[in-house]
């Protein structure tokens with residue numbers, strides 16, 4: 001220990017204090033952001049290239065911070081989850097996404113679906129099915145056009161227990177998508193038992209699909225399995241024509257990625273939907 005200088009431990013404490021202070025600040029700001037409605041949804045189109053149509057959109061939350069600008073979910077979702085602020089935030093996302101879907105349905109695009117991400121805290125909240133029913137009723141939406149995304153690792157964390165919640169949601173008629181597929185080590189047995197309709201192949205497998213034989217094999221196996229089990233597949237993160245060609249060749253019909261569009265503000269997404277088939 002140093003007599004006059006500051007010890008490593010003091011530095012450690014100070015660093016911790018800064019980190020805690022930073023977290024408390026962000027936590028406080030998140031609460032205010034909810035009250036002041038500083039959140040906004042962007043929508044990324046999901047495309048069926050064969051039919052030249054937009055089949056649906058994924059709602060992705062952003063935080064319009066008064067001084068930091070547009071903040072992406074990677075910088076606040078984890079903290080919102082830890083503090084459970086994700087539950088009210090997730091409720092807002094669900095409502096806002098459904099409000100927007102209704103608007104597009106009424107504008108003449110009645111076949112569109114909306115995909116909404118669920119966080120673990122939301123998914124483990126026993127009141128989730130009641131909330132979903134309530135929001136569908138509020139906007140008078142057909143349940144089948146709301147797709148709820150849960151990550152593969154969330155689903156696999158306690159599969160027996162999670163099947164009960166998945167079934168409660170499936171009973172409402174909403175569709176369930178297994179997000180980030182391939183990263184969460186699903187056992188094939190559970191894949192058969194989960195009441196899910198859609199599998200989303202994670203972007204990490206699509207990225208090098210043309211050059212990495214293992215990634216290509218995983219995508220091909222996922223397609224085969226999905227076809228056998230009667231599930232729809234979405235390829236995420238498709239950025240190039242070559243990737244599109246590859247995933248199309250192995251039978252994937254629904255594509256999401258920068259090749260077609262980045263996530264867009266609602267009005268811009270509306271123009272995209274209108275212009276796409278044209």
Ligand code: C2E
Nearest residue numbers: 060061072073074093117118119237238239256257258263
């Ligand atoms: P995710 O659900 O896997 O969403 C896809 C992410 O990949 C989005 O990032 C999207 O912008 C990005 N992406 C889509 N296509 C491409 C592409 O071609 N190339 C590349 N490089 N990226 C692409 P984003 O919007 O930053 O969201 C990140 C994650 O944050 C999401 O991953 C999701 O896990 C979470 N998230 C976003 N919105 C919500 C929400 O409302 N609730 C919850 N619980 N989580 C959310």
Ligand code: CA
Nearest residue numbers: 058117149179
């Ligand atoms: Ca997702």
Ligand code: CA
Nearest residue numbers: 179180200236
């Ligand atoms: Ca994903």
Ligand code: CA
Nearest residue numbers: 179180202203
């Ligand atoms: Ca992801």
